[in-house]
Amino acid sequence: xxxxKPINQLTPRQLQLLTAINSFxxxxxxxxxxxxxxSELGISRSTVFEHIAELRRKRLLSTSPGRARSLNLTSKAxxxxxxxxxxxxxxxxxxxxxxxxxxxxxxxxxxxxxxxxQPLSLRSHFAPDDNIFAxxxxxxSMLDDDIRDGDYVICRSASVANNGQLVVAIVDNExxxxxxxxxxxxxxxxxxxxxxxxxxxxxxxxxxxxVIGLMRKF
Numbered sequence: 001x002x003x004x005k006p007i008n009q010l011t012p013r014q015l016q017l018l019t020a021i022n023s024f025x026x027x028x029x030x031x032x033x034x035x036x037x038x039s040e041l042g043i044s045r046s047t048v049f050e051h052i053a054e055l056r057r058k059r060l061l062s063t064s065p066g067r068a069r070s071l072n073l074t075s076k077a078x079x080x081x082x083x084x085x086x087x088x089x090x091x092x093x094x095x096x097x098x099x100x101x102x103x104x105x106x107x108x109x110x111x112x113x114x115x116x117x118q119p120l121s122l123r124s125h126f127a128p129d130d131n132i133f134a135x136x137x138x139x140x141s142m143l144d145d146d147i148r149d150g151d152y153v154i155c156r157s158a159s160v161a162n163n164g165q166l167v168v169a170i171v172d173n174e175x176x177x178x179x180x181x182x183x184x185x186x187x188x189x190x191x192x193x194x195x196x197x198x199x200x201x202x203x204x205x206x207x208x209x210x211v212i213g214l215m216r217k218f
Contacts, residue, residue: 010058011170012102012133013157013208016041017051018060021071022081031071042131043159050206054173105168106177107139107147107192131157133209135168135178142166142178144193147214153178154213159206166211172204178211 010018020040024032034052038045052071055061060077064070073081137151145166147153153168161167167181169190179190179200190200 011051011176011208012155013041013043013047014051014055015102016157017048018055018073018077018081021061022073022078025073031069033069041157047159047206050173102133103135104138105135105153106175107137107141107149132212133157134215137178141192141194141197145180147178147193148216150217152215153211154215155209156212157208158210159208161207161210167207168209168211170206170208171200171202173206176208181207 017037020037021032024036024040032040034045034048038048041048052061052063055077056063060074060080062072062074132154134152134154137147137149137153140149153166155168158167161181163182165181166178167190168176168178169181169188170176171190177190177200179192182189182191184201187201187203188205190202190205192199
C-alpha cells in the first residue's frame with residue numbers, strides 16, 4: 001500500500017525517533033529527554049538534537065524552551081503514526097524476522113530517503129534486529145561494487161562509519177544517497193564506483209546507516 005505524505009518526507013532515523021518518542025510517552029506518560037532518546041537508539045545526543053530540529057521544522061514535534069521533558073508530537077505526527085498503524089493492519093501478517101522496506105535511496109543524484117513502508121522477509125539471511133532495514137537502489141553510480149539499479153541494499157542504522165565503508169548518507173539535511181564514505185580534513189567525500197559519476201563533497205553530511213547486504217531479483 002502506498003503511504004501518503006508526510007511519511008515520504010522523513011529519513012529512516014527520523015521515523016524511528018518519532019516512534020520512540022510516541023512509545024515512551026505511551027508507557028511513561030511523560031516525554032523522554034535527549035539523553036534517554038540517545039541511549040534508546042544508540043546514537044549521540046548531538047545526532048538526536050539534529051533530528052529533533054528537523055522534525056520541528058517539518059512541524060511533527062513541538063518543544064517548550066528551558067524544559068527537559070517538553071517534546072510533544074503534533075497532530076500531524078500522530079496522523080502519520082496512525083497511518084503507519086493502519087497500513088500494518090491492512091498488510092499480511094509479518095514474520096518475526098521480517099525487515100521493513102522503508103523506501104528508495106539514490107545511486108546517482110540524491111533523492112528523498114523514504115517513500116513507503118512494507119515488509120521484506122529476509123529470514124534466511126539476517127537475524128531480527130530493529131536497527132536493520134532495506135532500501136531499493138535507484139541509479140547506477142555504484143555499478144563497480146555490483147550494486148545495480150533495482151537492487152535492495154540491507155542496512156544497519158548507524159551515525160558513524162569507517163573510511164571506505166558503504167553508507168547511506170543524508171546530504172544537506174534532506175537528500176539520501178548510497179556511496180563509499182571518506183572523511184577528509186574539513187569535509188566528507190562520498191565516492192561513487194562508476195567513472196561516469198563524480199564524487200560528492202560536503203561539509204553537511206550525516207550518516208544514517210552502513211550497508212551490510214544486498215538482494216537482487218532476476
